[in-house]
Amino acid sequence: MKDHIVVLSGSGISAESGLSTFRDSGGLWEKYSVYDVATPEAFQRDPGLVLRFYNERRRQLKEVEPNSAHLTLAELEKDYLVTIVTQNVDDLHERAGSGNVVHLHGELTRARSSKRDDLIYDIGYEPISPGDTCELGSQLRPHIVWFGEEVPMMEAAAAIVGSADHLLVVGTSLQVYPAAGLVDFVDVDVPVTVIDPGGPASVSRARVIRKRATDGIPEWVRELTSRAR
Structure with missing residues (x-):
């Protein structure tokens, strides 16, 4: 599997x-x-x-168009089951080719x-x-989903995070709740990586790659695939 x-x-x-x-x-x-x-x-x-x-x-x-970070995540679906849980309301993940995208905020x-x-x-x-x-x-x-409204996809998103073998956090400081609480649902033995060019680590036990998404995601994917060989 x-x-x-x-x-x-x-x-x-x-x-x-x-x-x-x-x-x-x-x-x-x-x-x-x-x-x-x-x-x-x-x-x-x-x-x-x-x-x-x-x-x-x-x-x-x-x-605008999807960038190389979006495209690299879409390419991962060739070898892995990939689910993207996004706080974004744009369609760039879908336009890049990602097939499993959950939009928390509409x-x-x-x-x-x-x-x-x-x-x-x-x-x-x-x-x-x-x-x-x-x-x-x-x-x-x-x-x-406007401020003050419920986030209807939160329960589904929590279940998805709970089923992760790898958790990648990218492009978000995870400061906005309830989405920020999703990392609490990942199993303790699951590796967590945050790609963030600056600021404090948003997840205490995470490995942090201090790069932009377009640089950090390809680096993370190379490491992931090299370990899988």
Whole structure:
């Protein structure tokens, strides 16, 4: 049976493709408050602003491509069972060829009913406008888990991490809960690697590779495959 590699990915891996992040200097939160664009209350108060914000994110996503880190993770599926649990709402892992991707915080390329969470629609990179409705007549909203909302995929993600033979953390400082708590579900004898160019180690017992994702992931994969020979 193939080893199961579980990857926890965050905004750092997408930033290397040119996507703006929320927390870095010059990131999205310097232009918009979280309370203005990423809460249920913001959508109730000013749905037009929220829709424009995510329409812009979608437009930007259409213009960028997966980078070598995404592509290297996809290539791993030739020899390993790979599951990517991502905090990112972009589709770069899928476009790189990864077949098992769990999105904790939703997906930019999908919309859903503002009244029924199970009415979800693939919209690609098209905008959502005021007046665009689901089949029941309710306004469409981004299929995004906003601050203050439950993360519906957490239980499934915890089970995936618990089944890992290798855990790779890349592009995330694991400072945002509940996603940060996922590392607690990995077995104690499972090797954990964090790829992070700077800052404190996000997992106390992890090996840390102090490189960007596009440099660190190929290095980690080379070591992994050499040990497997």
